[in-house]
Amino acid sequence: MEKNQQRIYSLDIAKALCIVLVVVGHFNPDNAPAWWKCINQIIYSFHMPLFLFVSGYVYRHTLRKQSYSAFMEKKCRRLAVPYLITSAIIISIKLLSHGNVQTSSPVTPFSFVEMLYLPAAGYFLWFVWALLLMFAIVWFAKGKKARMALLVASVALYYLPIDFPDLFCLRQFKMMMLYFMMGVVSAESDLKKIFSCAWANIVYIPLFGFAFYLWADMGDNYVPIVAVTGILMVLAISKWLEKLQFVKHSILLPLSAASYTIYLYHTTFMGFAKAFCAKLHLAAHFELEACLVVLCGVVCPLLLHWAIKRFRVGKIMLGLG
Numbered sequence: 167m168e169k170n171q172q173r174i175y176s177l178d179i180a181k182a183l184c185i186v187l188v189v190v191g192h193f194n195p196d197n198a199p200a201w202w203k204c205i206n207q208i209i210y211s212f213h214m215p216l217f218l219f220v221s222g223y224v225y226r227h228t229l230r231k232q233s234y235s236a237f238m239e240k241k242c243r244r245l246a247v248p249y250l251i252t253s254a255i256i257i258s259i260k261l262l263s264h265g266n267v268q269t270s271s272p273v274t275p276f277s278f279v280e281m282l283y284l285p286a287a288g289y290f291l292w293f294v295w296a297l298l299l300m301f302a303i304v305w306f307a308k309g310k311k312a313r314m315a316l317l318v319a320s321v322a323l324y325y326l327p328i329d330f331p332d333l334f335c336l337r338q339f340k341m342m343m344l345y346f347m348m349g350v351v352s353a354e355s356d357l358k359k360i361f362s363c364a365w366a367n368i369v370y371i372p373l374f375g376f377a378f379y380l381w382a383d384m385g386d387n388y389v390p391i392v393a394v395t396g397i398l399m400v401l402a403i404s405k406w407l408e409k410l411q412f413v414k415h416s417i418l419l420p421l422s423a424a425s426y427t428i429y430l431y432h433t434t435f436m437g438f439a440k441a442f443c444a445k446l447h448l449a450a451h452f453e454l455e456a457c458l459v460v461l462c463g464v465v466c467p468l469l470l471h472w473a474i475k476r477f478r479v480g481k482i483m484l485g486l487g
Contacts, residue, residue: 174227179404179414181220182421187213189432189463192290193456195440197449202456211382211389212374212396214293215345219397221297222349225304226313234305241301245426248485249294252430253287254278259434260287283334288433295335300346310354317347324390344390345397367402374399421464424471427484428464435466 191209194202232240260273270289277286285291307316320343330336374395381388408414421428439462440455448455474480481487 176404178422179418182418184216185425185428193459212393215393216397218345219349222346223353226350226353244485253281256287292335292338296339299339317351320344320347370398370402424468427471428467431467432463436463
């Protein structure tokens, strides 16, 4: 967030929780027990909508007057440059380790070209393309009425019975724009007021459980209901965690600050961890393997973030300079 804006720690905490959930959700081997697959399904019902909600809220909270070119240049430095560097690194690693490491997103030398219009290095990178498109559009919505109209349009876009192409991740953009705009519109009012009532925060957790139980398997028409209740649940939990000063400052805020780095590199480090576990034949000990892989997916990118952000080149790689 911009330094001249009052920081909303509950959003930082929500982002930290979300990035951990992303890492957990991306470990789902074939031998995973039923309880882990259930956790995975729960995570996938809201974690990316939550990321986009927070992104939209932060956009509105830090909004200031600037030209479209200056705005998009800043977003490209923050998102596109790290995406391109990370994609090139991941593709190179996959090509060099071809046949030695199992991957869910195989690559070829042509992937260096495909990454310019597709998340060729890994499907999870769709988020970067979709978010860039959202920023490219939301700038034109000036004023509360225009932003509310864009929210309504994004809901209509979600339910539009037309399949968008995968090119530039337009399909994911179509399905996710509404959550970004929900965050933008929510920022028009004070988020603290929404979660200032203790009983309301308690309600959000069973509300999500109720929505997930009823509608999680009912198809795309009901996905937003489950996702929105999941967003409310995590934001409520974040308000509670905000009171734990040691946990907030020592764990959650550092995770939040490095969340984009973790997002970009977690699958790479998880791949190394899975290869290591395979060498030790840990597949029979799922809980131990899961802990090692998830821990590696969170901690290693976090250490990478701390190690290279001090250097000019490192800041460029991470989108900080």
